Amino acid sequence: MAIVDSWTSARAARQVLALARKLLSERGQANSLGLAQDLIGRMGALPAPAWPAVFDKLAADFNPEPAAVLRAAQAYADAPGTETLRALTELSEPPRQELFRRLNRAPGGTGTLVRMRRRLLEGLKAHPDWRMVDADLLHLLSSWFNPGFLEMRQVDWNSPARLLEQVIHHEAVHAIDGWDDLRRRLLPDRRLFAFFHPQLPNEPLIFVEVALLADMPDAIAPLIAKRAEPLPASSYKTAVFYSISNCEPGLRGVSLGNFLIKRVAEHLKRELPRIKQFCTLSPLPGFAAWLQGLSSLEELAGLKPAQRERAAQALERVRHHTAAALAGPAALEDEALQADLRQLAAVYLIGQTPLPGGDPVARFHLDNGARLERLNPGGDRSAKGLKQSHGMMVNYLYDLDRIEEHHEAFTQGEIATARAVSGLL
Numbered sequence: 001m002a003i004v005d006s007w008t009s010a011r012a013a014r015q016v017l018a019l020a021r022k023l024l025s026e027r028g029q030a031n032s033l034g035l036a037q038d039l040i041g042r043m044g045a046l047p048a049p050a051w052p053a054v055f056d057k058l059a060a061d062f063n064p065e066p067a068a069v070l071r072a073a074q075a076y077a078d079a080p081g082t083e084t085l086r087a088l089t090e091l092s093e094p095p096r097q098e099l100f101r102r103l104n105r106a107p108g109g110t111g112t113l114v115r116m117r118r119r120l121l122e123g124l125k126a127h128p129d130w131r132m133v134d135a136d137l138l139h140l141l142s143s144w145f146n147p148g149f150l151e152m153r154q155v156d157w158n159s160p161a162r163l164l165e166q167v168i169h170h171e172a173v174h175a176i177d178g179w180d181d182l183r184r185r186l187l188p189d190r191r192l193f194a195f196f197h198p199q200l201p202n203e204p205l206i207f208v209e210v211a212l213l214a215d216m217p218d219a220i221a222p223l224i225a226k227r228a229e230p231l232p233a234s235s236y237k238t239a240v241f242y243s244i245s246n247c248e249p250g251l252r253g254v255s256l257g258n259f260l261i262k263r264v265a266e267h268l269k270r271e272l273p274r275i276k277q278f279c280t281l282s283p284l285p286g287f288a289a290w291l292q293g294l295s296s297l298e299e300l301a302g303l304k305p306a307q308r309e310r311a312a313q314a315l316e317r318v319r320h321h322t323a324a325a326l327a328g329p330a331a332l333e334d335e336a337l338q339a340d341l342r343q344l345a346a347v348y349l350i351g352q353t354p355l356p357g358g359d360p361v362a363r364f365h366l367d368n369g370a371r372l373e374r375l376n377p378g379g380d381r382s383a384k385g386l387k388q389s390h391g392m393m394v395n396y397l398y399d400l401d402r403i404e405e406h407h408e409a410f411t412q413g414e415i416a417t418a419r420a421v422s423g424l425l
Contacts, residue, residue, distance in 0.1 A: 006049070013053035016042050020058075024099050036106035043112055051119050058133045062096035097136045104144065110199035113137065118250035138253050145197060145205070145251060147259035152267070155192045155207065157183060166204055166247065167192065173243040173283065174224050181226050185209060189231045193264045194247075195256055206256045208264055209243040212236040212272070216395055217281050218376040220385075238277040239268050241398075258368040265398060278398040279373065283380060284389035286359040290348055291315075291390075292323065303351065307425045311347050314340040327386045338377040345375050345392050346424035354413045362394070369403030370396035371416040375424070 019042060023035040046054070072091045076084040103109040117137045124130055155167060168176045176182050186192060194207035211223045214235045222228060223242050241264075244257050265278045294315065303311065318340050321331065331337055349372055353362045366372065372394070379385070379393025397418070399406075406416040 009047050009050040012046055013050040016054055017057050020099055023102055033106055036102050040108050040112045055130050058096050059129050063094050064092050094136055100140055114250035142254050145254050150195045152263050155194055157186045170245050170247040172245040184226050187230045195260055204247050206246050208241055208260055211240040211242055213238045216279050219379045236272055239275050241280045280396045282361050282394045284392045284394055287348055287389040314343045326390050332378045332391055341390050342375050342377050343424050346421050365396040366410050369407035370398050372421050373397040373418045374420055
């Protein structure tokens, strides 16, 4: 039976690749569209074991012709100009990019390519030669999913049930515990906004959840409590982004979240002029792992000798506690321990965020132009929060007038930081 399945998969892969080559060679637009629709149908029915063979061939056989590229490059070097540059550009582009473009023009093509990249990413680590295919897909998807082409919509309790089910399924930060929980998150003092693509009108790409409050919050539990009473509109002074979730793994690496947050902030500013403060209540998912793997504070750049000494003392005191104790609820009641963790969290965020191993949530918000505003010990008392960050949460402040300034500073390795945090060093 396994031999038959293997033969069937290999045959299906060959058929897809043959049709792909035929689509690339087709010059007539009408015939090209028909072939693309046929190929999309076959790709949708392709069994999972057949995909590696398809990706192998896309990586090996759909590349530019080296000799032709070399001749074009030499021609451009000898006579730089519009025509020689155009020829070089055309010849150096992998043919698979044109294949993907032709697929994208057909109904269902956009979704097919997004799902195709999702499959490719699942096997990319084991097949590094597929990176060329991924680079081409990412290049094209980044253009096709440019935020200028996307529609932002508010999701509310009257949205289609299928869309609400997707929100429950894809919530990645604070799990939604059924319909009652979702209903509370969609009441008037809570908002949920999502990006949609015209070719995928019923598929949210990414969504952000917002709480409308009087002040900047320091704990997540009150924000997501199922039975919390809605606040009156007169008390709305702060918009808090407390969860952002990507719905489509095939769009990994395509910038969506930063544009969504900014667009939501501008929307709320127009709708509710009394809101003057935009901030987050964010997890610190890399903190506990960083703390556990830290061998010495000597390896941390940017700390002054006195700061390093104070941090070293805090680290020594923290290490008197076992990992189990640090992840337990009793640790939240130990004020001295929480003070040490708060100091070390400041060291982590300010010293590590600009580096490749920095906290991913911090990198996202700081690169997006936010300011590191406040640390909140015990902000997340869930099992997940205790395990990932010893319960620590972070407020990032979005000053809409200084977002670009803070973003530019971050690209130079500087973090916009409030004194309440920098003073902890």
